[in-house]
Amino acid sequence: MEFSKSLKLNHIFRRLYAAGGSGNKYLVLYARKNRLGENRVGVTVSKKLGKAVVRNRVRRRLREVYRLHESRFLPGWDIVVVARGRAVDASFSELTGAYLALAKKSGILREEQP
Numbered sequence: 158m159e160f161s162k163s164l165k166l167n168h169i170f171r172r173l174y175a176a177g178g179s180g181n182k183y184l185v186l187y188a189r190k191n192r193l194g195e196n197r198v199g200v201t202v203s204k205k206l207g208k209a210v211v212r213n214r215v216r217r218r219l220r221e222v223y224r225l226h227e228s229r230f231l232p233g234w235d236i237v238v239v240a241r242g243r244a245v246d247a248s249f250s251e252l253t254g255a256y257l258a259l260a261k262k263s264g265i266l267r268e269e270q271p
Contacts, residue, residue: 161227164199164235173199173237179262183247184219185239186259196230198223199237206245215240218249222256229257234265 164170178187191197200219202212219238223230230236244252260266 161196161198161223164197164237169197169235170199170201170237173235178237178239179259180239180241181255181259183241183244183252183255184259185241186256186263187237187239188260188263188265189235191233191235194232196227196232197235199235201237201239203240206240206242211245215244218252219244219256222249222253226253226257229266230260231265231267236260236265 173187173189176187176189178185180186198220200216202215204212206212206215219240223236223238238256244255247255257266
């Protein structure tokens with residue numbers, strides 16, 4: 158992730174959860190403006206989704222979706238993505254579509270230029 162950092166502090170995760178988020182059948186996305194010039198991204202996968210191998214695979218895929226589309230995100234946001242149960246069996250293109258749809262709904266994507 159060229160323009161972003163990982164989000165690791167628990168109190169920041171909790172602050173984002175309190176702000177409210179938007180979701181679909183694969184993911185829930187929480188976003189909040191920060192005062193930095195870069196994005197901080199965190200990914201959460203519950204133990205309910207499976208064993209460590211399964212959870213890490215979902216986490217890797219979600220980080221890769223962000224990495225591939227990082228230039229489309231507006232700078233200066235804290236973002237937390239929470240994987241739902243269906244994300245385990247979803248294809249990469251379904252996860253990409255779900256992630257970008259939630260980002261657009263949250264207003265953290267740049268406008269498309271024709």
